[in-house]
Amino acid sequence: MAHTAHKQPNYIGVFWWLLALTIAEVGVIFMPMARVLIAILLVGMALTKASLVAMYFMHLKFERTTLGLIAVTPLLLCVLLVFALLPDHSATPHQTGAAPAPTAPPRSR
Amino acid sequence: MSQVAALHADVVEPAESPLTPESWGKLGMWIFLAADAMSFGALLAGYGALRYGSADWPIPSHVLGIGLTAFMTFLLICSSVTMVLALASIQREDMAGVRKFLALTILGGLMFLGMQAYEWSHLIHEGLGLTGNPWGASLFGTTFFIITGFHGAHVTGGVIYLSCYLIRSLLGRLQPRHVNQIEIVALYWHFVDLVWILVFTFVYLL
Numbered sequence: 158m159a160h161t162a163h164k165q166p167n168y169i170g171v172f173w174w175l176l177a178l179t180i181a182e183v184g185v186i187f188m189p190m191a192r193v194l195i196a197i198l199l200v201g202m203a204l205t206k207a208s209l210v211a212m213y214f215m216h217l218k219f220e221r222t223t224l225g226l227i228a229v230t231p232l233l234l235c236v237l238l239v240f241a242l243l244p245d246h247s248a249t250p251h252q253t254g255a256a257p258a259p260t261a262p263p264r265s266r
Numbered sequence: 267m268s269q270v271a272a273l274h275a276d277v278v279e280p281a282e283s284p285l286t287p288e289s290w291g292k293l294g295m296w297i298f299l300a301a302d303a304m305s306f307g308a309l310l311a312g313y314g315a316l317r318y319g320s321a322d323w324p325i326p327s328h329v330l331g332i333g334l335t336a337f338m339t340f341l342l343i344c345s346s347v348t349m350v351l352a353l354a355s356i357q358r359e360d361m362a363g364v365r366k367f368l369a370l371t372i373l374g375g376l377m378f379l380g381m382q383a384y385e386w387s388h389l390i391h392e393g394l395g396l397t398g399n400p401w402g403a404s405l406f407g408t409t410f411f412i413i414t415g416f417h418g419a420h421v422t423g424g425v426i427y428l429s430c431y432l433i434r435s436l437l438g439r440l441q442p443r444h445v446n447q448i449e450i451v452a453l454y455w456h457f458v459d460l461v462w463i464l465v466f467t468f469v470y471l472l
Contacts, residue, residue: 165354168350168351168354169347172343172347175343176340176343179339179340180336182466182467182471183336183471186327186332186471195472196472199467199471199472200467200472202467203463203466203467203468207460207463207464210346210456210459210460210463211456211460214347214452214456214459215452215453215456215457221285221286224285224296227285227296227297227300228296228299228300230300231300231301231304231307232307234304234307235303235304235307235308235310235311238307238308238311239311239314239315242312242314242315245319246318
């Protein structure tokens, strides 16, 4: 029944950080800056909050490294997934240059 | 080590989980959470692809209630704190503390679900649905309800899961030796909070 002996993390301290980051996240969307910069800040803050919850509340910081690798693998796979979907992002219909549709009027030259 | 164990087969010792020696269940929960993270990741990646390729996607902060959902985020964060305090209570064998903090965590989850239901009914009343969106691309409504609904289902499951332990504790059937089980349910609850942090960022704020 032993668990890795370590000093109990400062849970309330982590809570204050999470609260501060949440307030900052909501605040940042109203800032007069480029949407790309807002997006980068939001993603950065979200990942920081997620890491705090994972490391301290879920005790990943005090577990074996391999468990951390299992936990972080979905993040890597999802990033790959986003890149795999990139060709579909600009979902505009393609003009292939083939023969026009049968219902189209004949072209006059 | 398994060969040594085979040589001493007359002495049967339970095998230790390779990464989490104190509990196989903990490893099982981590692996389940990794798989569940893929489900949410697939939904969010798909959401990103659909939104990026759409011409008339509404700006979420203009049509969704950011104040309410920011408070919901705060609520789930608080419930994660009470969950970790419940675990700390059972680790120091304070069973009354376990009951108190389990109850507070469940309360946080129920309040979150109530607010989610309120938000949903408000949006449905304005015409947002799985197939309709008064503010633009209909996929906005589809992705919104599927993603928040999938997460809400996880919260509901977590509330039921936690309630089982609260009931067991109230019946006097939860003992300090069950610390691993509380640790496992805590992992699930923190995961639900973690996913909401990401959903809040990508669906509501971005």
